[in-house]
Amino acid sequence: MLFEICPGSLQIVTLLLECGVEVNTRNYCGQTALMQACRYGHWEVVQTLLLYRANVNRADYLNGRTALHFAAVSGHSRCIRLILADFVPSIIHPSNILQPVNCDESAPVKNYPDRSSLARVVNRAADGGITSLHMAALNCHTECLQLLLDLSANVNAVTIQDGTTIDLIGAGSAPLHYAACGGSIPCCQALIAKGASRIATNCNGWTPLQVARLLRRHWLEPLLIPDSSIPVQPLPPSRYLALPLSSIMKIARDCGWRIVDPAPVDADPCSVCLERRCTVAAEGCGHELCTRCALYLCSTNIIATATSSPPGAIPCPLCRHGIVSFVKLPTTMSLKDLAKMNLASLTLCTTCTMEIPELNSARALLHKGENRGCRSLEPLQW
Structure with missing residues (x-):
């Protein structure tokens, strides 16, 4: 099956897709080939699946994770870049990567995709309200976290009470709580630089500082205390952004x-x-x-x-x-145009073959039989 062999098997996956295998086929867990490829970080397979229009919004049956969740939990930034490629505009404002250059109605609409579509995909929550940003922060994947933040991830998204998931930190936890649990200084700095609150509390009444102390992440205390004097500079845009x-x-x-x-x-x-x-x-x-x-x-x-x-x-x-x-380029033809040309060539060849001598003889014989009143000859369908 496609979802069983996709990790590392680019040629086989491509062959199956060309033979007509459904790109969004699920396994018994509800996971697609795109999810499996993102889990293992095989970006070339991810790219091929997306070129065949794999659905990035599908969630598995176990805990509602999408392909973006699988890529974030494993720290595969290239896979995240590919998953979100169709939602990122090509022309942007230098000071805001999601702001169009101008909002003139006469400008081409194709350059300005719906920003809300990107936000919905990035902030899609799995069971328990866990987003991709929570997963990247918990597993200390700074590159993934920074890329998600640059692509409109909600820094203040909180988890919810859900009986299907186990949350050791508690419901109502923001990504900064999860970064404190993971113990990553760069992740905490990136979240704070984007506006994460140091004093936000979850349902247990814990702040990120208390989570760090509870899990013995003492190196985070100078950064997470409410009146911290450690300067947090704005981070440069992620190097995994790819506009074209x-x-x-x-x-x-x-x-x-x-x-x-x-x-x-x-x-x-x-x-x-x-x-x-x-x-x-x-x-x-x-x-x-x-x-x-x-x-x-x-x-x-x-x-x-x-x-x-x-x-x-x-x-x-x-x-x-x-x-x-x-x-x-002007000389580059689309697949639809090529198909029309091939169809036109095929029609022309078929028309030409109708004029071969054998067929002309058959027509003459039919016409001769009809003139003689022969009923045994049935009209031929040309």
Whole structure:
């Protein structure tokens, strides 16, 4: 089954998907292949499943966790980046990664996805009200936590009393309570920098400081005391942000990405792989790449661009210009257009075959039999 072999088996998963296996198939726990791939951190499998439109909102039967929960609890930042790619805008304001450059109604709507959709996916709660941010904080995954915070995760989300889950800290706990339980100083600093309250209490009346003392995380006390003098500086944007990922995934779904189409003799090949023809261009610098190389670049890059580029821009491999979006070249045809061309070619060939001598002889014989009044010959269906 797809969900049983997906970890580390990219070629087999791709083959099964191409043969028509349902991408959202569940196992007996209600887990999909996307959840399993996120659990083990196989980002290439995650990317392939998402290109086949895997559903990121599905939750398992055990405790309501989505693929984002599985990626956060295991600390796989690349998987989180891919899961949320379709919800992150390509054009943003430098001071706020979720704020469009301008709100002019004449601007293209495609550049401004619904911010509430991103917030709903990021803040989706499993049983007990536990969000992905709680899981990342508890397991001390600073990179995942910072990425979730940059993508509108609610720093004040609290757990709820639920008989299906075991909460050792208590209901009403915020992510800072969970970070104190995990004992990570960077996670606590990131949450406080985003506005987490040091004096918030859960249903047991515990503050994050009391949770740290209860679990003997004494190194956190200077940071978590209400009148702490330790300065907490605003953190830079996560290096796992990838603005152009949304645009290149859309192009890959529309135009394909697995077909190895060698570059024509009279055209320049992709500047990265030097094999395939160029299908997309980077907005801004205009350098051309093939779809597969652009996908790989956006999925793996963790190198910051120049300070003048918006947070989340990917540096161009040729000129280091910050890329915020990809556009397909005029010569790049969509899969629908290619299918129409193939259908037109097939229709043309079928029409031509109707004029071969054998069929013309059959028509003549039928016409001759009808003229003689022969009833044994039935009309042929052409």
